[in-house]
Amino acid sequence: MMDKITLYTNPMSRGRIARWMLEEVGEPYDTHLVQYGAPMKGEYRSINPMGKVPAVVHGSKVITECAAICAYLADAFPEAGLAPEPADRADYYRWMFFAAGPLESAVTNRSLGVQVPDEKRGFVGYGSYEEVIDTLEKAVEGRSFIAGDRFTAADVYLGSHIGFGLSFGSFEKRPAFVAYHERLKERLAFKRANELDDAAMPAQP
Template sequence: MSRGRIARWMLEETGADYDVVRVDWTAKDAAFVAVNPMGKVPTIVHDGVVVTECAAICAYLADAFPEARLAPPGGARGAYYRALFFAAGPLEQAVTSRAMGWEIADPAKQGMLGFGDFDRTIDTLETLIAGAGAGWLAADHFTAADLYVGAHLAWGLQFGSIPQRGVFAKFVERVTSREASIRAAAKDDAMLAAA
């Protein structure tokens, strides 16, 4: 039940071999904290490179495994990075702020926030998804941006932190019906059940 599910799904999409290391939330292992001083998951180590933060992990793995076609060609990278980092920044900030009860009504103060306000962020997300030309956010095929935005939407719709909108539900259904998503969820659910 963590952002580690996003990294697992991304790893499944790449087709790469990987090992999973469980982390105890209450007593974090010193070796893990040495790799990620934040003590948070997900954290990956690939060829000696430590990568943390879900959007960074998605972008890194897409580039590290180009045969999976999870990063679009150069001309589509603007839309790709925009979607990845919109979800990592404004969307997550807006959803978290709303969940914590932090509402800033003053438009001048909203300008200090990376997301402005919750409604504008959600409306912008709907515009990004509805405007996706081939049904995908950044290319004519599924990319890491679709995975990352889809994971945020799936979580938010499931727990009510993102409002139900038809375009969101259709997008989530589309991305989570992928074989790699289904495999990743089954592996995570089995690991959770065994805990």
């Protein structure tokens, strides 16, 4: 019997990344919606002591952090074809963890108004927001997928960051970003995941 999979998420969170990845995997899973505030900082801490979503529980294993969830699920379900062969994973790891580290840090700090003095750029992993965005633009320009000639979990993770950035204005709408994300939006798993999360959004008054 296959180990049960449970997604702990909130539709207004990075849990959308984990949902998309699970839909790409194609295995059945349960969803547990966790509300912000007391519920997320209460008993849920037994799943993730940080009190943040998403988390995926697979049998007895608990996985948090979206990049880790994407990488784990790709390896746990190899039949889904979401990871390259081990010898071909250089770009796969490079760009997934570029998004998890320099990209997320640069975008978050910029959104919060954190200014890193020029003389202190060596202290931060991303250097500057401009360098990160320019590097990412070159990485996706003219490529259908980030890690080779087929879609992988790295596209789920990186593509989600680009999609969020375009939606919330933290990325310039450069043609390379728009074209890359438009291709990913056509995937059936992406559409299913968004339909599920949109349906779980709280009703507007």
